[in-house]
Amino acid sequence: MCAQQRHFTMTTERQWQVVENLKEVQAQVVKAVEGKREARLVAVSKYKPAEDLMYCYEAGQRHFGENYVQELVDKSEKLPRDIQWHFIGHLQSNKCKAVAGIPNLFAVETVDSSKKADALNKACVSVGRNEPLRVFVQINTSNEEAKSGTSPSDATTVCKHIIESCPQLSLQGLMTIGMFGREPAEKNPDFECLVECKKTVEAEIPGKSLELSMGMSDDFVQALEAGSTNVRVGSKIFGARKK
Numbered sequence: 215m216c217a218q219q220r221h222f223t224m225t226t227e228r229q230w231q232v233v234e235n236l237k238e239v240q241a242q243v244v245k246a247v248e249g250k251r252e253a254r255l256v257a258v259s260k261y262k263p264a265e266d267l268m269y270c271y272e273a274g275q276r277h278f279g280e281n282y283v284q285e286l287v288d289k290s291e292k293l294p295r296d297i298q299w300h301f302i303g304h305l306q307s308n309k310c311k312a313v314a315g316i317p318n319l320f321a322v323e324t325v326d327s328s329k330k331a332d333a334l335n336k337a338c339v340s341v342g343r344n345e346p347l348r349v350f351v352q353i354n355t356s357n358e359e360a361k362s363g364t365s366p367s368d369a370t371t372v373c374k375h376i377i378e379s380c381p382q383l384s385l386q387g388l389m390t391i392g393m394f395g396r397e398p399a400e401k402n403p404d405f406e407c408l409v410e411c412k413k414t415v416e417a418e419i420p421g422k423s424l425e426l427s428m429g430m431s432d433d434f435v436q437a438l439e440a441g442s443t444n445v446r447v448g449s450k451i452f453g454a455r456k457k
Contacts (some may be wrong), residue, residue: 225265232269235451239434243445246438253438258430258448260285264292266290270451271297273335277320279446283309287410292314302446303364304362305330308359310337314347323389323427325395326362328375336384346384349376350427355407363390365370369411370418377419387425387444388412392433402433405440412441413452 216371238290240255258279259267260268267278271294276429280286284332290299292344298320299410301313305324314337325331331349338347351372353364353409376385405428412424427444429437449455 228266229269232266232452233273235453236273236275238280239447239450240289242435243438244437251443253442254444256302256444256446257451258290258302259452260448260451263331264289266452267293267297279448281321283312287312287316287356290318300446305334307333308349310334311340314338314343315341319347321350321386321449322348323444325349325372325376325383326352326354326360326364328372329378331372331376333381335382337378343382346382347446348386349383349427350387350389351385352389352391353408355390355404355411355413360392361391366407366411371414373419373422373424377422385422385424388415389427390442391430396433402436402440405429405437405442409441 243253243255245295254277256277256279257270260281276296277298277300279300279302280289281283286299286301297318299318300320301322301323303357305313305322307330310333313319314334321335324327329338343456352363352367353366353369354361373385374384389405390408396402407457408426408428412426416424417421425443426441428442431447432448434447436443
């Protein structure tokens with residue numbers, strides 16, 4: 215077998231595996247919500263090549279998530295413009311303009327303070343976005359010092375600030391990463407906490423309905439059963455990432 219044929223065979227096998235993984239995750243999402251509500255699957259492609267994303271794109275996937283600003287910028291320039299990008303990593307204030315400048319950015323899921331919201335709002339003005347940018351407020355539901363996110367008790371304050379003081383942003387919902395390595399259980403305290411935060415914020419902001427972005431490869435089914443409307447799945451679709 216020549217090198218070209220071998221490359222074609224390897225590509226075909228890789229494409230088949232990624233697409234099969236995607237279909238399996240999509241089926242699990244549908245089964246978990248059982249028609250009770252709509253749920254969005256975000257395929258998280260951190261460290262994965264553009265070819266892998268195209269396999270999913272050609273299979274109908276449109277929502278993709280990235281953790282790093284430069285990787286998001288690079289991929290958004292190479293890949294189809296109808297992809298809807300989610301930034302799901304820690305956002306530094308000095309990177310807000312680069313993120314806001316991506317035309318097909320669907321949402322920033324990691325606004326963790328009023329100050330960060332102000333920086334992102336200013337960046338949207340600077341780059342001349344045509345419509346308000348969707349944002350999720352990240353909540354540190356596990357109260358870990360090393361993890362970004364506002365405290366559950368401050369969630370309403372940050373949400374109100376976005377609505378009242380950031381006209382270039384549109385509050386989409388709440389997001390949590392949750393504690394890694396939790397033992398499987400009937401109820402996940404991080405998911406329960408975010409659900410309660412949603413109830414509290416909606417009670418304080420009448421008429422506002424919030425999404426919940428929670429659940430990743432190891433627990434997205436449980437998250438959907440707990441009420442998530444947006445799950446971020448990477449390794450279950452693309453395989454393990456390099457360290």
